[in-house]
Amino acid sequence: MAKASSSSMFSKILLFKTSWFNKVVKFTWIAFLVVLVGVPLYIYSVIWNPFNLFGEMPSFRMVENPQNDLSSEVISADGASLGRYFRFNRSAVTYDQLPPLLVKTLIISEDHRFYDHAGMDLQSYFRVVKGVVLGGGQGGGSTLTQQTAKNLFHTRSEELRGHFGYLASPLDMLISKTKEWIIAVQLEKNFTKEEIICLYLNTVPFNNNAYGIKVASETYFGKSPAKLDLHEAALLVGMLQGTVRFNPREHPERALNKRNQVLHKLLDHGYIKTEKAYDSLKQLPLDLNFSVQNHNEGLATYFRTVLRQDLDKWCKERDIDLLESGLKIYTTIDSRMQMLAEQAVAEHMSKVQRDFETALGSRNPWEGAGGEEITDFLQKKIKRTDIYKTLEKRYGAGADSIEIVLKKKKRMKVFAWGGDKFVDFSFYDSLRYYNRFLQTGLMAMNPQTGEVKAWVGGLSHRYFKYDHVRQGMRQAGSTFKPFVYGKAMEDGYSPCTELLDISPTLKVSGTVYRVKNANGTYGDGTKYTLRHGLAKSLNTITMQLMEKMQPKNVVDFAVRLGITAKLDPVYSLALGTSDVSLFEMVGAYCTFANLGIRTKPFYITRIEDKNGNVLQNFVPQTEQVLDENTAYTMVYMLKGGVEEEGGTSASLSTAVTLGNEVGGKTGTTDDASDAWYIGITHNLVTGVWVGGDERSIRFPSWGEGASTRSALPIWDRFMSKIYAHPEIGYRKGYFKQPKQFTRSFDCDGASDDSAADYSTGR
Structure with missing residues (x-):
């Protein structure tokens, strides 16, 4: 009886092991087939996008010849940049124009195995998976090449989202990441590592309407990338992990800490040789020379506005987009003479304005032929303004509400020779103020x-x-x-x-x-x-x-x-x-x-x-x-x-x-x-x-x-x-x-x- 019972138990164990083994083998085969068939099928599906399930992919021709929209630059006769015309303020640099310290800082901070992988870093992916399982932030795992793919082709934009992308955020992220993996591999096949670094640094956004390292260097430090110091390069590289979160203008302490973290990575990888050198660098202030580039700032602003009218006509005749084609417009303006001219104007016109105000006293300067004040000058002029026309459309011609709005005071910044100032002005006050200049x-x-x-x-x-x-x-x-x-x-x-x-x-x-x-x-x-x-x-x-x-x-x-x-x-x-x-x-x-x-x-x-x-x-x-x-x-x-x-x-x-x-x-x-x-x-x-x-x-x-x-x-x-x-x-x-x-x-x-x-x- 005992033998029968023991035999029955053995049979059950044997049956269980056989069943378990069969399940493992079955699972293994299924997994193998999924990897062997499913992954390629998924990748090909993302590439070919049947029924727009996955969203559009850039063609391989586009990947081989990526079109990075660039601002068009106005250059003076003596080689200085006078300004740019842009939809996105971006200007390209070549690899030779990048200082080695910037390149090294970027690679150590963002992708220290950059020269060892072909666009995809498996070690980083395992680190990310481990971080998800165990909890805690472990980074995104994207290589520089993948980030370049994202910046160049806007893989996460609404325009490239397919039907599956609307089902769930994780699925949408997976599809976007897949597109970036595919593009990254193609980029590695078609470009050298140096070219990829250039593509990346020319496309990455830095907030404050600064796209690419050249404009970012000019915006935050007032210098070209070639003249960046190590701590400045570390600040800009640190911003790449969150251009809003680590914006040095909005969050200086946060940006300073991030910069020092980047410097510490350089110490860990031996680029900064000693703790003493690191300590000296981390004590340095941000030392920003911040200036957002726009059409109202810099030299020759009026000239650039007039020039824009000529360029618009020239570009229209040739079907060129001035704002995104990366044109270089070489001009006869000498930046040094322009600066001296603007100085001469400012120095004497401030005096002329003082003399004008003294001569006027409490009088208004608008006079008729006989020297009498034109009493309805402001009323007539304000009716020609855009704000008046907007209010007239909203409230109707002659409505009392128009005058109420125009006479309501609000805080505003106005021009003054001693420097811009804040005042409480109505629209009438503003018009009166500016017409005295x-x-x-x-x-x-x-x-x-x-x-x-x-x-x-x-x-x-x-x-x-x-x-x-x-x-x-x-x-x-x-x-x-x-x-x-x-x-x-x-x-x-x-x-x-x-x-x-x-x-x-x-x-x-x-x-x-x-x-x-x-x-x-x-x-x-x-x-x-x-x-x-x-x-x-x-x-x-x-x-x-x-x-x-x-x-x-x-x-x-x-x-x-x-x-x-x-x-x-x-x-x-x-x-x-x-x-x-x-x-x-x-x-x-x-x-x-x-x-x-x-x-x-x-x-x-x-x-x-x-x-x-x-x-x-x-x-x-x-x-x-x-x-x-x-x-x-x-x-x-x-x-x-x-x-x-x-x-x-x-x-x-x-x-x-x-x-x-x-x-x-x-x-x-x-x-x-x-x-x-x-x-x-x-x-x-x-x-x-x-x-x-x-x-x-x-x-x-x-x-x-x-x-x-x-x-x-x-x-x-x-x-x-x-x-x-x-x-x-x-x-x-x-x-x-x-x-x-x-x-x-x-x-x-x-x-x-x-x-x-x-x-x-x-």
């Missing part, structure tokens, strides 16, 4: 090459968008007079020709028209040479010439020199009553300084694609429109403003005039709405305009708003700064004389000495 424009151009070297379109692009170089059109005042004199010189008149300071009597539309000089008189009968008359900017002398030349001929002369605005062929044109831009006035004056060759102002030299291929070269457009002798004679005439007694340019500093040939012309309109100065040297012509955004905004008196107080000092400051920096290349010198100069100036009186010096070319 005088504006300005400055453009400098090389007369021989046509290159625009500096462009300041206003006070601050963040607060004042209107460009006063090319967009602004205002009365030229007396800066138009050289075109009248130029026509006279062309017709055979000499700088030594003498006229009496007497206003001519002209009949215009049946009425008698007589012009007054700036002192309010019709002239005192004194005899002046034409050179001296232009130097003193006598309206009486100019109008006599206008009568002799006739308005239509003067218009034709100005157009020949490059004025493109509509000029009214009337006698008052001699005093600059037609609207022109600073851009075209500077270009026209360059014709005098360039021996009669009109060179159209240009500011783009070439455009390259992201690979450095030249898409188009730009060359100046030139034409001989004036006889060399006539042009040279007009240079002599314009020098009279500096050299003749009582000349309007006499206040220029010796820092500019000493050992230098300088000519120039002031211009102030009758109502002091516009003040101009255009100065010429042998290699640089610069124009300055000062005035209000509205013509009705002006100094209470003509003398207070005269160009000698507002526009001329800006030119003088700018040129003084240029000459203080000879390394820029614009040194003092003398105007080039025609090879066959057939005229000589031997005027009696004050101009003899200067004429003699000039005729010999010194």
Whole structure:
């Protein structure tokens, strides 16, 4: 009986073992088949995406030639970056431009077996699985190549999600990870390790609209990646584990701790040699030089805005996306000259504004022709604003709610010369505040090459968008007079020709028209040479010439020199009553300084694609429109403003005039709405305009708003700064004389000495 029982027990055990063994074998076979068939089938399903179950995958051709959307960069003549046009602010660097310390920090911190795997790191996956089973954070396990795949192809975006991705988050993550594994393997087949590092660092986001290491270095430290120090590289690499969480601007302590963790990894892997060196590095502050790149910041903001309009047209004709194509736009702007121009404008315009406020007192600056305040100025202007139009659509025309909203005060940041400030303003307060500011424009151009070297379109692009170089059109005042004199010189008149300071009597539309000089008189009968008359900017002398030349001929002369605005062929044109831009006035004056060759102002030299291929070269457009002798004679005439007694340019500093040939012309309109100065040297012509955004905004008196107080000092400051920096290349010198100069100036009186010096070319 016992034997039977024992035998039965043995049979049961044997049966159990056999059953267990069969189950293990069955499970093993199933697992083997799943791995052998199921995994490949799953991978192929992810690749081919049947019925959009898994979402789209990039084609292998795309993986072989990844298109990394890049911002287009504006580059100055001296190689500096002026800014970018971007949807996502990203700019590429090559591997050679990456410092070894940055590459080493990245690999040690993010993927220290990077050079040992082919896109997938199995050890990291086992670590992640262990972390999930045991609990605790163990990292994501993604290699640099996988992260590159994610950044390049946006594998976790809504657009690439299939039907399965909406069922559960873990399933969606698995599918996304699978796509990244597949792409990573393909990337490793098609690119070197160095190229993958570049792809990664050029695509990774760093928050604050900074994409890629180049823009991140500039944004957080104000330097290129090549100039990063080790602790700075560690901070940026540490941000990659959470650009929001470890943002040094928003969370400095957290970012500092993460940076030091990265530095400790470098110590553990032997890149930092000693504990002492590590301790020294971790004691360093963040030392940020933070500046978010946008279209309102940096150099030449107004220029970049105007340039954008030209580039949009150029790109449209070629079906190019300016914001994501990675173009390199090489310009004629010199970043050093641009900086000096912006400094000169800021330094003097802050003084002009103080003088303006003092002169106004409690008055508002918007005045009618008779000097009376325009009482409904703000009401009319606010109706042209976008906010008013929006409120009108919301509440209906004439609704009381519109005025209630416009008069409600709120906290806002406003422009101020001492630095931006916060105030409690209503929309009306803001409009009143900003319309009390005088504006300005400055453009400098090389007369021989046509290159625009500096462009300041206003006070601050963040607060004042209107460009006063090319967009602004205002009365030229007396800066138009050289075109009248130029026509006279062309017709055979000499700088030594003498006229009496007497206003001519002209009949215009049946009425008698007589012009007054700036002192309010019709002239005192004194005899002046034409050179001296232009130097003193006598309206009486100019109008006599206008009568002799006739308005239509003067218009034709100005157009020949490059004025493109509509000029009214009337006698008052001699005093600059037609609207022109600073851009075209500077270009026209360059014709005098360039021996009669009109060179159209240009500011783009070439455009390259992201690979450095030249898409188009730009060359100046030139034409001989004036006889060399006539042009040279007009240079002599314009020098009279500096050299003749009582000349309007006499206040220029010796820092500019000493050992230098300088000519120039002031211009102030009758109502002091516009003040101009255009100065010429042998290699640089610069124009300055000062005035209000509205013509009705002006100094209470003509003398207070005269160009000698507002526009001329800006030119003088700018040129003084240029000459203080000879390394820029614009040194003092003398105007080039025609090879066959057939005229000589031997005027009696004050101009003899200067004429003699000039005729010999010194």
